[in-house]
Amino acid sequence: MARALDVTRIRARVAELLAEYRIPSATIGVLSGGEITDFAVGVKNVSTREPATPGTVYQCGSVSKTWTALAFMQLVDEGKVALDEPVRTYLPEFRVADPEVSAQVTPRHLLNHTNGIEESYGDPGEGDDVYERMVANIADARQVHPLGHTHGYSAALGYAILAGIMEVIDGRRWDDIMRDRLFGPLGLTSTTSRREHVDEDRAATGYLIRSLEEGPILSPLDHLPRSFGPGGNVNTTARELLTMAYVFLNEGMAPNGTRIVSPGIIREMMESRVPVPDPYMFGPEWALGLIVCDWHGETVYAHDGSAVSQSARLRILPESNIAISMLVNAGPRDSFYRKVFNEILADLGAVTIPDLPEPDPSLVLDLSRYEGSYERPGTRFDVVAERGKLHLKFALNRMEAQLLNKPEQLDYELLPTSETHFLMLSDDPLEDPQTVAIYDFKNGSAQYLHTNCRVNPRVDEEEATMHVMAVSTISDNDGYWDSMKQAYGRLPSGAKWTMAVASTDGTKAVNVIVHDSIDGVRSFFEDHAGAFATTEYFEADAANAVGLPTT
Numbered sequence: 301m302a303r304a305l306d307v308t309r310i311r312a313r314v315a316e317l318l319a320e321y322r323i324p325s326a327t328i329g330v331l332s333g334g335e336i337t338d339f340a341v342g343v344k345n346v347s348t349r350e351p352a353t354p355g356t357v358y359q360c361g362s363v364s365k366t367w368t369a370l371a372f373m374q375l376v377d378e379g380k381v382a383l384d385e386p387v388r389t390y391l392p393e394f395r396v397a398d399p400e401v402s403a404q405v406t407p408r409h410l411l412n413h414t415n416g417i418e419e420s421y422g423d424p425g426e427g428d429d430v431y432e433r434m435v436a437n438i439a440d441a442r443q444v445h446p447l448g449h450t451h452g453y454s455a456a457l458g459y460a461i462l463a464g465i466m467e468v469i470d471g472r473r474w475d476d477i478m479r480d481r482l483f484g485p486l487g488l489t490s491t492t493s494r495r496e497h498v499d500e501d502r503a504a505t506g507y508l509i510r511s512l513e514e515g516p517i518l519s520p521l522d523h524l525p526r527s528f529g530p531g532g533n534v535n536t537t538a539r540e541l542l543t544m545a546y547v548f549l550n551e552g553m554a555p556n557g558t559r560i561v562s563p564g565i566i567r568e569m570m571e572s573r574v575p576v577p578d579p580y581m582f583g584p585e586w587a588l589g590l591i592v593c594d595w596h597g598e599t600v601y602a603h604d605g606s607a608v609s610q611s612a613r614l615r616i617l618p619e620s621n622i623a624i625s626m627l628v629n630a631g632p633r634d635s636f637y638r639k640v641f642n643e644i645l646a647d648l649g650a651v652t653i654p655d656l657p658e659p660d661p662s663l664v665l666d667l668s669r670y671e672g673s674y675e676r677p678g679t680r681f682d683v684v685a686e687r688g689k690l691h692l693k694f695a696l697n698r699m700e701a702q703l704l705n706k707p708e709q710l711d712y713e714l715l716p717t718s719e720t721h722f723l724m725l726s727d728d729p730l731e732d733p734q735t736v737a738i739y740d741f742k743n744g745s746a747q748y749l750h751t752n753c754r755v756n757p758r759v760d761e762e763e764a765t766m767h768v769m770a771v772s773t774i775s776d777n778d779g780y781w782d783s784m785k786q787a788y789g790r791l792p793s794g795a796k797w798t799m800a801v802a803s804t805d806g807t808k809a810v811n812v813i814v815h816d817s818i819d820g821v822r823s824f825f826e827d828h829a830g831a832f833a834t835t836e837y838f839e840a841d842a843a844n845a846v847g848l849p850t851t
Contacts, residue, residue: 303649305330305337313643314341322515323630324507325352329538330644331545331623334555338539344504344629346516357490357535358504358627359523360612361605364493364534367544368459368474369411369569369589370560371482372466376407377565380469383408383572383588390465396441405447407465410458411588412574413753416445418677419457422786426526428473431464434527444676444757450740450748451576451586452676452755459531474530486543487556491536495523498535504629506609510705512729516630519609520703532607538625545616545623548590548601570601570618577750578721578737580656581634590616598651606632613637620650634732656733659715659723665690670714670738674749674756677791681749681756683714683738690714692724692736724751767798767840768821772809772833774802780809780832787828795824809833812840 314326318341325342340352375381384406387394395402396417409415420441424433434457444452463474470477475493483491492498507516524532546555548570551563573585573592583593583602593600598619605612611632616623624644626637642652667685674681682693694710701708706728714722720739726732737750749756774780784800791797791813799812815821818837825835 303647305332305644305647307337307339310643310647311339311341314640317636317639318342321630321633321636322509322512323628323633323636324516325356325504326626326628326640327352327354327356327358327538328640328644329354329542329625330648331542331549332648333621334546336539336542338537338542340538346505346507346518352504352629354539355490355502355537356504356627357498357502357537358612358629359495359506359605359607359610360534360536360541360627361524361532361607361610362455363541363603363605363612363614364528364530364532365459366589366603366614367478367482367534368462368530370544370547371478372407372411372462373561373565373569373588374481375466375469376568377561381407381465383411383568387461387465390468391435391461394435394461395439396443397439398443398447401443401447407462408572408588409448410454410462412572412586413451413453413458414448414574415454415458416443416447416449416452417441417454417457418444419455420677421457421460421527424527430526430529431460431467431474434460435464445748445755450750450755451574451753452750453753454531456528456531460527460529463530478534482544482560485558485560486540486547486554487558488536488540488543491534491540493529493534494526495533495535503535504610504627506607507630508609508704509630509730514705521608524607532605536627538627541612541614541625541627542623545614545625548616549618549621549623576753577739577748577755578735578753580717580721580735581751582753595651595654600651604632613641615641617650620648622648622650633730634734656723656735657717657721660717663716663719665716665719669741669744670746672745673759673796674738675759676754676756679754679756680759680796681751683749690716690722720746766815766817768813768815768818769838769840770811770813770821770825770835771838772811772829772835774807774809774833776832777806780829783828783832784811787824791824795820 324346325344327340329336329338338354340354342352343349344352344356387405405415418441421434421437424430466477467474478493506519508519509516547560552559552561552566554560569588573587576584576586583591585592591602593602601616603614610629613626624641638653645652667690670683670690671685684691692712692714696708712724714724716722720737722736724734724736738746740747747758796814802809813821822837
C-alpha cells in the first residue's frame with residue numbers, strides 16, 4: 301500500500317524547481333488508493349501575479365489523444381466500429397497517394413501511430429467541418445514509411461481521421477461527442493475540447509522560456525489550431541485529468557460509479573502494443589492512446605502533451621494503484637518532470653523513473669552506415685561524421701529561430717549507447733538530453749531516424765541534383781509568404797529548399813530548391829504560390845551562386 305503524500309514538503313520542492321526553471325506555475329494531482337490529492341504552485345498569469353489554484357484550467361496538448369482514444373473505444377465497445385476494419389468502411393471517400401494504404405489502413409494503425417501517412421493536410425480552417433476537410437485534403441499525401449512498418453508519431457492527422465469516423469458513426473461533431481460521451485458521464489465541469497469554451501477567469505496563460513535570465517515571455521500562440529482538436533486541444537485541470545486516469549485503474553469505471561467502457565476495452569487499450577524504435581525517451585511500446593513505459597520492471601502507462609506554451613504529463617501505475625498528473629503554463633522540460641515526479645513517487649514508496657542510458661565508449665561503429673539526410677514534411681536532420689564522431693545537424697526556420705532566440709543551424713554530437721541508439725546532449729541549459737534511434741539497415745545504410753517519437757525516413761538525393769532558382773514578382777505579399785510556409789512543409793521527397801530571400805520593398809522574391817528538374821519545381825511552386833505571384837524558373841549555377849554551398 302502506498303504511503304501518505306507529504307504535500308507541504310512536495311509543494312516547497314516544486315516551488316524551488318519552478319524558480320530554477322523559470323516556469324510560472326504547475327498544478328499537480330496524485331491519485332492513490334482511490335483518492336485524489338491536488339495542489340497548485342506559482343502564478344497562472346505573470347503580469348497580474350494571480351496565483352494558480354487546483355481549479356486553474358490548462359491546455360493538455362497531446363494528452364488529448366488519450367481522451368479521444370477512450371471515447372473512440374466506446375464505439376468499439378458498442379460494436380459500432382471495429383479496430384481492424386479499413387477506415388474506408390466508415391469513410392468511403394478516404395484515400396491517400398498509396399492505393400494499398402487507402403484500402404488497408406485501420407483505426408488501430410491510427411491509434412498506435414503506425415499508419416505512416418505524412419501530415420500534409422493543408423489549412424482545413426476553423427469550421428465545424430475541419431476534420432472532413434483534413435480527410436479530403438490528404439488525397440495526395442505520401443507515405444513517410446510503409447503501412448505498419450514502424451512507429452511514427454502523428455501530431456494531428458491520425459486522430460483527426462479517428463474524429464472523422466466518430467462524427468460519421470455518432471452523427472455529431474467531435475466536440476459534442478467528447479462532451480456527451482466522456483466529459484459529462486465522468487462528472488467533469490472544467491474539461492472542454494475548445495479553447496473558447498474555457499472560463500477565462502480560470503484559464504492559465506501560456507509562456508515561452510527562451511533564457512533563464514530573461515524568464516517567461518508571453519507566447520504569441522495562444523492555442524493550437526482546431527485541426528489539432530482530437531490530438532491536442534483538450535483543456536482540463538489536474539484533478540479532472542486524474543478522473544480519466546481512474547477509469548484505466550478501475551477496469552473502465554468512473555469515480556462516480558458510471559461505466560465508461562468495459563474491462564475488456566481497457567485491456568485492449570493497454571495490451572495492444574507496437575514497439576517504439578527509441579525506447580528510452582518515453583517508453584519501449586505504444587498502446588492504443590497510451591505510451592507503455594518500463595520503470596525498473598514495472599509497467600507504467602503514460603502520455604505527454606505540449607500546446608507550445610503549456611504542457612502536461614500523465615503517468616498511470618496499475619501495479620501500485622497510483623496515477624500522477626501535472627499541468628504547467630510553459631513548454632515541456634523533461635528534467636523538470638523527472639525531478640517533480642520522482643519526489644512524489646519516492647514519497648509514496650513507489651518505483652521511480654529510470655535515467656536515460658549512458659554512452660558506451662567501448663562501441664566501435666561504422667559511422668558511414670548512419671550518415672545521410674532524414675526528413676519528413678517540414679523537418680530535416682542531417683547525420684554527418686566529423687573527426688570520428690557522429691553529429692546531428694538540424695535547421696530551424698528563421699521565424700522559429702527568432703522566436704526561440706536560437707541559431708538557425710543546430711549541431712548536436714550523438715553519443716552511442718548501442719548500435720542503434722544514441723544520446724544527444726546540448727550545451728543549451730534550456731535543452732534536456734534526448735535519445736535518438738537510427739535503425740532499419742538496408743544495403744549498409746540506416747533507413748530511419750526516430751526522435752521525440754517522430755520518424756524521419758532516409759532521403760535518397762541521388763536524383764535531386766539540379767538547383768532551380770524561382771524568381772517571383774509578388775502581387776499579394778501576405779498570401780505569397782503564407783503559401784511559402786505551407787509549401788515548406790510539403791517539399792517533394794528528396795528535394796531541399798536552400799534559400800529564400802525577398803527584396804526590401806516586398807515585390808520580389810528568390811527561392812532556390814534542389815530537385816530533379818525545373819518542371820518538378822515549377823509544378824510544385826505554382827500549386828502553392830501561383831495565385832500570389834508570377835514566377836520565372838532557371839537552373840542555377842550552384843557552385844557560384846551566393847548563399848549556396850559548393851558541390
